[in-house]
Amino acid sequence: MAERKVRVRFAPSPTGALHIGGVRTALYNYLFARQHGGDLIFRIEDTDSNRFVPGAEEYILESFKWLGIHFDEGVTFGGEQGPYRQSERREIYKKYVQILLENGKAYIAFDTPEELDAKRAEIANFQYDASTRGMMRNSLTMPKEEVDALIAEGKQYVVRFKIEPNEDIHVNDLIRGEVVINSSILDDKVLYKSADELPTYHLANIVDDHLMEVSHVIRGEEWLPSAPLHVLLYRAFGWEDTMPEFAHLPLLLKPEGNGKLSKRDGDRLGFPVFPLEWHDPKSGEISSGYRESGYLPEAVINFLALLGWNPGNDLEVMSMDELIKLFDLHRCSKSGAKFDYKKGIWFNHQYIQQKPNEEIAELFLPFLKEQGVEAPFEKVVTVVGMMKDRVSFIKELWDVCSFFFVAPTEYDEKTVKKRWKEDSAKCMTELAEVIAGIEDFSIEGQEKVVMDWIAEKGYHTGNIMNAFRLTLVGEGKGPHMFDISWVLGKEETIARMKRAVEVLK
Numbered sequence: 001m002a003e004r005k006v007r008v009r010f011a012p013s014p015t016g017a018l019h020i021g022g023v024r025t026a027l028y029n030y031l032f033a034r035q036h037g038g039d040l041i042f043r044i045e046d047t048d049s050n051r052f053v054p055g056a057e058e059y060i061l062e063s064f065k066w067l068g069i070h071f072d073e074g075v076t077f078g079g080e081q082g083p084y085r086q087s088e089r090r091e092i093y094k095k096y097v098q099i100l101l102e103n104g105k106a107y108i109a110f111d112t113p114e115e116l117d118a119k120r121a122e123i124a125n126f127q128y129d130a131s132t133r134g135m136m137r138n139s140l141t142m143p144k145e146e147v148d149a150l151i152a153e154g155k156q157y158v159v160r161f162k163i164e165p166n167e168d169i170h171v172n173d174l175i176r177g178e179v180v181i182n183s184s185i186l187d188d189k190v191l192y193k194s195a196d197e198l199p200t201y202h203l204a205n206i207v208d209d210h211l212m213e214v215s216h217v218i219r220g221e222e223w224l225p226s227a228p229l230h231v232l233l234y235r236a237f238g239w240e241d242t243m244p245e246f247a248h249l250p251l252l253l254k255p256e257g258n259g260k261l262s263k264r265d266g267d268r269l270g271f272p273v274f275p276l277e278w279h280d281p282k283s284g285e286i287s288s289g290y291r292e293s294g295y296l297p298e299a300v301i302n303f304l305a306l307l308g309w310n311p312g313n314d315l316e317v318m319s320m321d322e323l324i325k326l327f328d329l330h331r332c333s334k335s336g337a338k339f340d341y342k343k344g345i346w347f348n349h350q351y352i353q354q355k356p357n358e359e360i361a362e363l364f365l366p367f368l369k370e371q372g373v374e375a376p377f378e379k380v381v382t383v384v385g386m387m388k389d390r391v392s393f394i395k396e397l398w399d400v401c402s403f404f405f406v407a408p409t410e411y412d413e414k415t416v417k418k419r420w421k422e423d424s425a426k427c428m429t430e431l432a433e434v435i436a437g438i439e440d441f442s443i444e445g446q447e448k449v450v451m452d453w454i455a456e457k458g459y460h461t462g463n464i465m466n467a468f469r470l471t472l473v474g475e476g477k478g479p480h481m482f483d484i485s486w487v488l489g490k491e492e493t494i495a496r497m498k499r500a501v502e503v504l505k
Contacts, residue, residue, distance in 0.1 A: 006038025007215045009074075011045045011205070014056035017278035017287060018063050020339075021220060021252045021261065024304045028249060029218050030069045031305070031327035041212055042074030044085045045205070047198045054281055063275040067297045068320060081212040086204050093199040096207050096237070097159050097192045105236040106191060109138035110150055110157050127187045130165040151194075159192040161202075161233065169228040174216075174247040174329045181228040189229055202226065206233045209244055217244045218329070221336075224248040247329050250308040251336040261339045263287060271341035275300070294393035296355070299347040308337040317350050349392040357385040363394045371398060373405045382487055386479050400477070404487055407496050408474025411504060415476040419466040425505040427459060428467055432497045441490050443482045450482075471500035 010026040012018060033040040042064075044057060061076060073079025083089055100106035109128075111119075115137065120126045133140055138160070139147045151157065167183040191203040199207075209217060227246055234243040252261040255269060266273040266288070277289035290300050302318055310333075311318070311326040318326070352360060361380040368375060387401040411420075434453045438446055454461055465481055472484050472493060485493040 004215050005213075006033060006036035007041065007213050008033050008038065008218055009041035009043050009209070009212065009214055010071075011041075011043040011208075012060055013045045013048065013051065014053060014060070015048070015051040016053050016056055016280070017274040017276075018060045019263075020273050020275065020290075020304065023063065023067065023275055023300075024252065024307060025218065025220055025249060026064065026069055027067075027301060027304055028309070028327070028329075028332075031324050032216065032218060032329065033072075034324045035327055038215070039072040040070075041079070041081075041214070042071040042077055042084065043208060043212075044075050045201060046085060046087045047201065047204055049087070049196060049198070055279075059276065059278065066291055067275060067301060069301075086208070087198070089204070089208070090197055092211070093192065093204060093207060094197070097199065097203065100161070100191070100236060101159065103236070104162070106159050106161050107133075107139045107188075108147055108151070108157050109133075109136060109160050109190075110142075110155060111137050128160065129163060129184075129187050133160075133162075133188060157194045158190045160188040161191050161229070161236075163188055163229075163232065169231055171224075171227045171231055171246060173224075173227075174245055175250075175332045176224075176248060176334055179224070179227070181225075183228070183232070186229060202229060202233065206230055206237070210234070210237070210239050210242065213242075214244045216247065218247045218249065221248045221251050247332070250333045252307060253336040253338050255339050255341060257336075257338045260336075265339070266341075269341065271344070294395050295344070295348050296351045299344070299351040302351070303344040303347045307339065308333050317347070317354070345392045352388050352391065352394065357381045357388070360384045360388055360394060364397050367395055367398050368405065371402070371406075375405055379404070379487065386483055386487075403473045403478065404484070407492070407499070408472075410474060411470060411500065412475035415470055416504060419463075419470050419476060420504055421463055421467065424463070424467040425501045427464055428471055428497050428501050430457075431464065431468065432494050432501075435485070435490060435497075436494055438490070441486065443480075443486045446482045446485060468497075470504075471497045 008029040010022075010029050012022060030040055032038070042061075046052060057075070064071070071077045073081065074084040097106070101108070111128075116128075119132070119136070123132070126132065128136065135141075140162075163183050163186050165184045169181050169183055171179040171181070173179055189202055190200050192199045198204075208214075227248070231243070234240050253259065254261055254265050261273065263273050272288040272290050272293050272295075274287055274289045275291065277292040278287045279285075280287070291297070298319070301320060301323070302316075305318070305323050305327075306316070309327070310331055312328070312331055315322070315326075358381055361377065361384045364380060364384060365377075368380065383401050383404045384397065387397060390400050391397055431450070431453070434450060435446070438449050440446075451461075454464055466476065469476060469478060469481055469484075472478075472481075472488065478484055488496070
């Protein structure tokens with residue numbers, strides 16, 4: 001038998017913003033597909049029409065575009081296994097519901113919500129299963145004529161899966177090994193609802209994965225309890241031989257490690273849990289996103305990849321191509337991964353260092369424009385090259401290098417008190433004259449002339465350089481002094497020195 005082509009899917013529901021845990025699931029599917037030369041399918045699971053949120057589908061697609069996760073087929077991407085939106089597949093599901101009913105693998109139930117509530121009140125821990133279905137209103141307890149008559153009258157019903165009790169169901173998980181669950185703990189899950197003529201997630205998911213020839217289902221740990229039901233459904237349809245392999249990923253946990261990561265954790269600790277900023281159309285609430293918070297997409301990908309998986313070596317900073325090469329589901333953790341958001345900031349810093357200065361300069365230009373600054377691009381590139389190792393986000397560059405673009409109008413009080421001596425005004429006036437006479441204004445050219453002058457005059461180097469920095473920067477920060485004066489140029493350097501002498505004398 002020829003080896004099966006790897007086909008995986010990411011199938012979100014358009015019910016709101018895409019949680020960062022969902023992004024990680026999609027990423028692992030993407031890495032797995034690319035490593036094996038397979039396909040990644042984008043499917044929309046919108047069978048729960050009550051929870052549909054306008055704009056959610058577009059938001060999800062935009063998120064993946066920004067992150068650089070590419071799909072091979074699916075909603076908006078085309079493909080031969082469509083439609084890829086579940087609400088457009090009603091007739092397909094109806095056909096498979098009928099197959100289960102005809103084969104005695106499912107049955108029709110007419111119990112109303114009130115009747116179910118009454119039964120729950122009557123029986124502690126009530127579950128609709130082999131032990132209770134005989135006392136309910138369904139096609140197993142009612143004559144066929146009555147069932148047909150109720151359907152003809154338009155009475156609402158559901159189709160339930162008929163689970164046989166006391167059977168050990170084996171789920172082979174690529175991360176957790178063999179998981180065995182006894183069927184007696186499972187209820188007869190609803191597979192289809194006549195009210196909206198749509199299946200529930202469980203049936204739609206199995207039918208779609210089979211028809212779309214999905215080879216591996218890589219999804220969150222929260223779906224592990226549903227896996228035995230899914231195995232039984234594959235068996236009921238006679239699809240066991242082509243059933244996909246399962247891999248249930250560890251949960252993303254709160255930074256403290258106690259419980260599943262939620263949006264509230266992000267609000268509490270000040271980090272995003274969504275890839276892009278989300279404007280909730282129902283509540284009007286705005287939630288922060290990684291993109292708008294200043295994270296580079298490559299940094300987010302690298303950070304997420306290592307939450308629950310390790311490459312088996314000491315590598316931390318890895319490109320998408322390197323991740324594809326190294327990714328291995330067997331190296332995923334069984335236990336949950338703490339969401340160390342500070343590590344995400346560290347990754348962003350690393351990627352800022354790695355990127356060419358020109359690229360960072362392009363990203364910095366809008367922040368300069370916000371400050372009303374227009375500067376030659378070459379100057380911005382130079383400044384970025386000097387200062388990018390001091391920041392974790394591009395927006396922070398303004399705070400550390402604004403003095404390159406705007407002359408100080410005030411001088412930091414503490415620095416003045418500490419660094420501006422009695423003779424500083426006289427020394428800076430002299431130094432301005434020395435600088436005016438420098439022909440080679442390169443960093444090295446300036447340094448030689450100024451240092452020779454300090455030595456000749458017998459001045460204290462520290463006092464001179466500290467006062468010099470104060471005149472150009474307005475405080476005691478910044479890179480090497482002659483780097484600053486070289487970027488500013490001779491004319492601007494002298495002008496700033498004279499202005500400071502006037503203000504501070």
